[in-house]
Amino acid sequence: YVVTDGSDSDPGSKNDGIIENIILEKQEDGEWYFHIKYQNKYGWGQVAHKKFLVDVTPPEDFILGVDNGGDDTNPTPKLKFSTKDKTSGISHYFVKIGEETIKVSPEEASEGYYRLSVLTPAEYFVNLAAVDMAGNTASSSVNFIVDPLKAPIITDIPKILNKKEELVIRGTSFYSRVTVKINISKAGEDPIEAIVTTDDEGNWSYFHKEKLEKGNYEVWAKIVDKRGAQSLDSTRHLVAVVSSSIICAYGWWIVILLLLIIVFLVLYIIYQRSRFKEEKTRIRKENDEVKNKLSRIFAALREEVDELIELADKKPGYSEPERKIKERLRESLDISEEFIAKEVADVDKEIKLKEKGGEK
Incomplete structure (x- = not known):
């Protein structure tokens, strides 16, 4: 060999x-x-x-750069680099970003860059390793930041919601025709996610058709545009969903009960007024009878006094002492009659005043 x-x-x-x-x-x-x-x-x-x-020589050293097209909110920036391996050639690349490692073929980076998939707003550290056919590697790293879009603003949301009512949320944003992702979260349960689109002025509204169960909820929103760029979460709002009040639950029964009470009170007042009129009629009649009787009694007393005085000395006519006694007795009777008549008149006047008050 x-x-x-x-x-x-x-x-x-x-x-x-x-x-x-x-x-x-x-x-x-x-x-x-x-x-x-x-x-x-x-x-x-x-x-x-x-x-x-x-081949024991690694690929040529290179500098890794980031191109976001001049937009710090760009969620898919390019990793720019250029290297080669004279001996065996480049087999592939490894792109490590966060906990994720991506294998990239030379064809995918043939134009001198590799475009990352959509990233959420954050600071990133990326390491790119070029691997030749013999397994030798050369690597370079870079830090960069993907800035968030401006968060949406929730302008109208109830703090307390009846469980039978529909939850309505309104808000605004700095972007037109973008997606608003709304999250409605109750402790211990998966959040409910809904999607709406802003209008030409950046405003949006959401109507939650399904009824929410009783409890406390957190509601927030964020923006996602057509590129996949995202905002941070908006301010979180608390919504307390409560059971229907007794008025809502038994409203008609309460109204009917109140009407029955009112009808009863009206009938009772009519009954009492009727009794009062009868009582006034009776009192007036008795008062008139008292006046007549008093008039007759005092007239009889005067006659009786005159007769007694005249017969006191068994002589016709009145002596001087008898005349004085008579005058004093008559004076006393007049005073008594006047006093009693005044009391009776006061009673009569009171009855008339009550009648006038009742008519009003």
Whole structure:
């Protein structure tokens, strides 16, 4: 056998003995050929040739750069680099970004760059390794940042929501015709995600058709444009979903009950007024009877006093002392009659005032 850099060399007629394997001496980088032929009792056979490469030199050093097209929010920047391997050539590349490692073929980077898939807003460290056919590697790293879009603003959302009502969320953004992803999250459950699109002025609205169960919810939103660029989450809003109040649950029954109470009160007032009128009529009648009786009683008392005084000395007419007694008694009777008549008149006046008040 023999090792040469020619493809058709002949190892000659020297017998190297019976061998199963050999260890070759250190070869320089390049393309080499292993030539071997066998001998038996009939002589030497044909020469077999096997090409092999020796490559212990890594690909050329290179500088890794990032091209975001002048837009820091670009979610798919290009990794720019250029390298080659003179001996065996580039087999593939490894792109490690975060915890992910991507194998890239030379064809995918033939124009001197590799475009990353969509990235979320964050700071990234990327390492790119060029691997030649012999497994030698050369690598370069770079840091870069993908900036977020401006977050949307939720302008209208209820703080308390009846579980029978529809949740309505309104907001605005700095971008027209972009996607707004809305998240409605209840503790211990997977968030509900909804998607709406902003109008030409960047405004948006969302109507949640399904009823939410009782509990506390967090609501937030973020923007995603056609490139896949994203914003950070908006301010989170708390929404308390409560059960229907007793008014909502039993509204008609309560209204009916109140109407029945009102009807009862009206009938009761009518009944009381009717009784009051009857009572006033009775009191007035009794008051009139008292006035008549008092008038007759005092008239009779005056006559009786006159007769008693006249008969006191068993002489007709009145003596001077009898006249004075008579005048005093009459004066007392007049005062008593006037006082009692005044009290009766006050009662009569009170009845009339109540009647006028009732008419009003």
